Amino acid sequence: MTGPGIVAYVVLSVFLFSIGAVGVLVRRSPLIVLLALEIMLNAGNLALIAFSRHWGNGDGQIFALAVMVVAAAEAVVGLGLIVAMSRRRVALDVDKLTTLRG
Amino acid sequence: MITASWVALFAPAVGVLLIALARDLISKKQAGYIAATSVLVSFGSSLCALINLLGEDPEERSHSSSIWTWLSAGSFKVDLQIMVDPLSVLMMLIVSGVGFLILSYAVGYMHGDGEERRYHAYKALFVFSMLLLVQSGNLLLLLAGWGMVGLSSYLLINFWHQRASAVHAGKKAFIMNAFGDATFAIAIFLLAQRVGALDFGTVFSQAPEVIDKSSVAAVVIALGLLGAAVAKSAQVPLHTWLPDAMEGPTPVSALIHAATMVTAGVYMVARTHVLFELAPAILHLAAVLGAITLLMAGFIALVQTDIKRVIAYSTMSQIGYMFVAVGLGAYGAGMFHLMTHAFFKALLFMAAGIVIHALAGEQDIRKMGGLGKRLPLTFRIFVIGSLALAGIPPLAGFFSKDLILAHALAEGVIGPILWVCALVGAFLTAIYTFRLLFVVFFGKPSEHVEGHLHKERFEGPFAMMWPVGILTVLAVVGGLIEIPGAWHGISNWVEPVAAPLQEPEVWMEVLSPIVAVALAVLGAGIAWRLWGTQSDTPARLRERLPQVATALEHKLYWDEAYDRVFSVPAQQTALFLRRAIEGPIVLGSVGELGRSVRALGGRIARVQSGLLRSYALALAAGLAVIIVVFISVR
Amino acid sequence: MQPVLATLAGEIIVWVVWVAAGVVLLASGLAVILFSNPFFSALSLILNLGSLAILYLLISSEFVAAAQILVYAGAVMVMFLFVIGYLGGRADAPWAGTHRVGKVAAVIAAIAIAVEVVVAVGIDAGGQLSSSAQITEAFGSPRQIGELFLSDHLLAFEVTSIILFIGAIGGAVLGSSARRRDRAAAATDEQEQAAA
Numbered sequence: 001m002t003g004p005g006i007v008a009y010v011v012l013s014v015f016l017f018s019i020g021a022v023g024v025l026v027r028r029s030p031l032i033v034l035l036a037l038e039i040m041l042n043a044g045n046l047a048l049i050a051f052s053r054h055w056g057n058g059d060g061q062i063f064a065l066a067v068m069v070v071a072a073a074e075a076v077v078g079l080g081l082i083v084a085m086s087r088r089r090v091a092l093d094v095d096k097l098t099t100l101r102g
Numbered sequence: 103m104i105t106a107s108w109v110a111l112f113a114p115a116v117g118v119l120l121i122a123l124a125r126d127l128i129s130k131k132q133a134g135y136i137a138a139t140s141v142l143v144s145f146g147s148s149l150c151a152l153i154n155l156l157g158e159d160p161e162e163r164s165h166s167s168s169i170w171t172w173l174s175a176g177s178f179k180v181d182l183q184i185m186v187d188p189l190s191v192l193m194m195l196i197v198s199g200v201g202f203l204i205l206s207y208a209v210g211y212m213h214g215d216g217e218e219r220r221y222h223a224y225k226a227l228f229v230f231s232m233l234l235l236v237q238s239g240n241l242l243l244l245l246a247g248w249g250m251v252g253l254s255s256y257l258l259i260n261f262w263h264q265r266a267s268a269v270h271a272g273k274k275a276f277i278m279n280a281f282g283d284a285t286f287a288i289a290i291f292l293l294a295q296r297v298g299a300l301d302f303g304t305v306f307s308q309a310p311e312v313i314d315k316s317s318v319a320a321v322v323i324a325l326g327l328l329g330a331a332v333a334k335s336a337q338v339p340l341h342t343w344l345p346d347a348m349e350g351p352t353p354v355s356a357l358i359h360a361a362t363m364v365t366a367g368v369y370m371v372a373r374t375h376v377l378f379e380l381a382p383a384i385l386h387l388a389a390v391l392g393a394i395t396l397l398m399a400g401f402i403a404l405v406q407t408d409i410k411r412v413i414a415y416s417t418m419s420q421i422g423y424m425f426v427a428v429g430l431g432a433y434g435a436g437m438f439h440l441m442t443h444a445f446f447k448a449l450l451f452m453a454a455g456i457v458i459h460a461l462a463g464e465q466d467i468r469k470m471g472g473l474g475k476r477l478p479l480t481f482r483i484f485v486i487g488s489l490a491l492a493g494i495p496p497l498a499g500f501f502s503k504d505l506i507l508a509h510a511l512a513e514g515v516i517g518p519i520l521w522v523c524a525l526v527g528a529f530l531t532a533i534y535t536f537r538l539l540f541v542v543f544f545g546k547p548s549e550h551v552e553g554h555l556h557k558e559r560f561e562g563p564f565a566m567m568w569p570v571g572i573l574t575v576l577a578v579v580g581g582l583i584e585i586p587g588a589w590h591g592i593s594n595w596v597e598p599v600a601a602p603l604q605e606p607e608v609w610m611e612v613l614s615p616i617v618a619v620a621l622a623v624l625g626a627g628i629a630w631r632l633w634g635t636q637s638d639t640p641a642r643l644r645e646r647l648p649q650v651a652t653a654l655e656h657k658l659y660w661d662e663a664y665d666r667v668f669s670v671p672a673q674q675t676a677l678f679l680r681r682a683i684e685g686p687i688v689l690g691s692v693g694e695l696g697r698s699v700r701a702l703g704g705r706i707a708r709v710q711s712g713l714l715r716s717y718a719l720a721l722a723a724g725l726a727v728i729i730v731v732f733i734s735v736r
Numbered sequence: 737m738q739p740v741l742a743t744l745a746g747e748i749i750v751w752v753v754w755v756a757a758g759v760v761l762l763a764s765g766l767a768v769i770l771f772s773n774p775f776f777s778a779l780s781l782i783l784n785l786g787s788l789a790i791l792y793l794l795i796s797s798e799f800v801a802a803a804q805i806l807v808y809a810g811a812v813m814v815m816f817l818f819v820i821g822y823l824g825g826r827a828d829a830p831w832a833g834t835h836r837v838g839k840v841a842a843v844i845a846a847i848a849i850a851v852e853v854v855v856a857v858g859i860d861a862g863g864q865l866s867s868s869a870q871i872t873e874a875f876g877s878p879r880q881i882g883e884l885f886l887s888d889h890l891l892a893f894e895v896t897s898i899i900l901f902i903g904a905i906g907g908a909v910l911g912s913s914a915r916r917r918d919r920a921a922a923a924t925d926e927q928e929q930a931a932a
Contacts, residue, residue, distance in 0.1 A: 014849070014853040021849065031774045035778060038781060045800075059884065062884050069900055070896070072812050073906075079815060083910070094714045095713055729853065730852060
């Protein structure tokens with residue numbers, strides 16, 4: 001295999017995951033939270049594909065494709081919720097959505 | 103034939119679904135017709151199966167078919183499996199045939215009841231459960247049918263759920279039957295452990311090889327099965343639910359508590375006779391319990407004043423005969439009596455139903471009398487039913503009862519004793535049957551009767567009368583299928599499945615009927631002397647023997663005894679536990695514990711801020727910690 | 737050129753592409769979460785996804801790379817941009833409103849996870865990850881993925897299609913019910929105003 005080894009890809013994927021996690025944890029706009037979630041999912045995908053290449057086994061790629069599908073579905077529902085919220089004039093701020101308070 | 107049997111099994115289930123799904127789309131009467139039609143389909147399919155079986159050699163008349171595996175664990179496998187052989191086809195014909203007649207009768211009988219649909223659906227459900235019971239090809243499915251008939255019986259006994267007594271009766275029947283189900287289950291567990299299979303073919307061929315005769319396992323298995331049979335068939339000591347079950351509508355009593363369900367115990371003993379024969383003592387115990395029941399129920403029936411309860415005790419008594427028969431190994435005779443009993447007892451119940459209907463729900467025979475002139479057709483029907491029950495030739499009961507007597511005489515050790523018991527029972531049967539007949543239909547019309555039935559000749563709608571007519575014919579000619587000493591239709595039919603343990607000789611088949619008929623006529627004469635003429639003998643007898651009369655009126659104190667032995671101690675224990683343990687310990691400590699937990703919960707609830715991001719942060723922090731743990735404990 | 741030189745040149749090119757893609761990946765990822773305007777965030781995410789696709793190509797996963805571009809950059813991100821456009825692309829103050837402690841804790845937790853995983857890989861799996869399996873030309877090709885999907889992973893394939901279907905229905909339901917409630921809410925608002 002030419003280029004950097006699998007470890008490099010895994011490390012890259014972990015950093016990307018952490019960036020996404022910070023986005024989810026810190027940003028208040030649900031839109032950005034969704035975008036950051038996509039980053040986290042893609043970080044997972046990168047690791048999956050790297051390992052798939054490492055073992056020479058296609059199953060990891062299948063898994064990554066399934067993750068993509070789930071991410072697409074999640075984006076549809078998430079965006080639908082955001083649009084519905086904005087139509088009902090609910091503030092687009094995850095800190096203000098505290099109905100689940102115990 | 104196999105297809106026909108599957109159709110027979112599932113047709114009533116389809117009927118139930120149709121009624122349940124159609125709800126208000128169909129009228130109440132249509133619901134009744136759907137139920138009756140579905141059972142008629144069953145009957146037709148059963149006839150097909152019968153005809154197919156008739157075309158085969160007697161030795162090859164056993165087929166089983168399974169459509170899917172219900173559960174499998176290793177080599178242990180239970181299929182959804184049915185068995186088509188002479189025994190099950192006979193039961194299918196009785197259940198679906200008599201069931202169809204009674205369901206048709208019920209369309210007229212239940213007319214005007216607010217919840218008719220539910221009634222018809224339950225009734226069809228019962229027929230489905232009963233067919234499952236008699237058709238099942240393995241013991242587990244038999245237990246499923248066993249439980250389901252218990253359930254539908256429970257639903258139908260307290261069909262009039264506004265009546266507290268009906269609800270209590272339903273519960274009582276259910277609990278007593280549940281006891282039987284439990285012993286059945288124990289027997290099945292033991293069998294599964296010993297034999298490793300539950301389908302009839304394997305069990306009956308393997309069991310004699312792996313279980314020693316009269317060993318503990320054999321006795322426990324037979325005892326468990328007997329417990330179930332005794333509970334379902336209302337034999338001593340688990341019989342007290344049957345008289346109370348008369349709280350249900352009369353067609354229910356006719357179908358479930360006379361013709362079919364209560365005879366399931368007899369069928370089960372005949373079906374699993376191989377297992378019983380491994381423990382002959384238990385088989386004899388069945389016969390002895392049957393004899394005790396038939397005598398006791400006969401005595402109690404003498405003093406009961408509720409028309410349906412008299413017939414109910416008579417049912418117990420007649421099932422006692424069947425238990426004597428199967429307990430002695432005369433399976434064909436038992437099944438024969440089961441069949442004729444289904445005919446004439448259903449007939450009696452339906453006639454009683456007409457009487458009750460005509461008198462606006464009155465069931466107390468002391469308020470009846472002189473109905474013979476007001477309900478002439480019903481009167482004749484009742485006479486035929488009574489004669490058949492008392493065993494007067496040439497009606498159905500004569501042949502079947504006397505076949506049992508002949509078999510009793512043929513059994514060496516306990517046979518003669520049982521023979522005498524059965525003869526006394528026949529004598530009692532004649533007395534209580536004719537007492538009922540005379541009190542209800544003879545003499546002067548009482549005030550109550552005058553109030554409800556002056557002149558009116560209307561006995562019942564056509565819908566109620568034609569099934570009664572068919573059953574009357576069956577009660578008259580049904581016995582001719584087997585004539586002791588001449589030819590043995592039923593015995594030969596059942597023989598490939600359950601061969602009798604003894605063959606009565608011809609003199610036994612001749613002697614028994616003569617004595618029995620003489621006793622029956624004597625009983626009828628006594629009944630006429632006591633209740634037919636306007637004598638005061640019954641009252642004087644009562645004065646002479648007050649304890650006996652009271653004891654019989656209290657049904658020999660079985661209910662009171664159960665109350666003392668089980669109910670009261672249980673309540674006392676519960677009360678004691680409530681005062682001594684629950685109050686100070688449970689309520690005190692647990693109450694305090696509860697309060698502190700609630701306070702803690704209140705504090706913890708504040709953590710539930712509803713802030714999405716703090717939850718996510720907790721997740722991330724948790725992940726970070728867990729990874730550290732994984733790395734360090736690696 | 738000599739074969740050795742050709743291999744060396746290939747190695748160098750791959751390294752250069754890898755470093756470039758990695759840098760773009762992390763930078764665009766940071767940009768997503770740092771831009772206050774969601775429009776720019778979304779654009780950065782497209783860049784991010786594109787560089788990921790390049791990385792996939794480097795490890796012979798051609799089909800996934802193509803799907804990445806088509807599905808993500810082509811479809812999902814268009815949807816995002818569309819919604820952002822619909823909402824007006826308002827900028828929010830990305831770092832405001834949260835407790836300082838919370839922010840610091842979040843960053844610490846994320847860095848901790850990253851470091852821990854790197855450590856775990858380094859001490860635990862590093863040896864196993866040093867040499868990769870030999871692969872054939874077919875690895876990662878549409879043909880291979882298709883065969884896997886329709887044989888070993890048929891159930892997964894069907895389940896994902898059902899998930900997509902449910903997602904589509906969910907989106908439609910959310911949109912339509914929101915519109916109905918909007919009208920109802922608007923009607924009550926008008927009534928209240930009229931009453932006032």
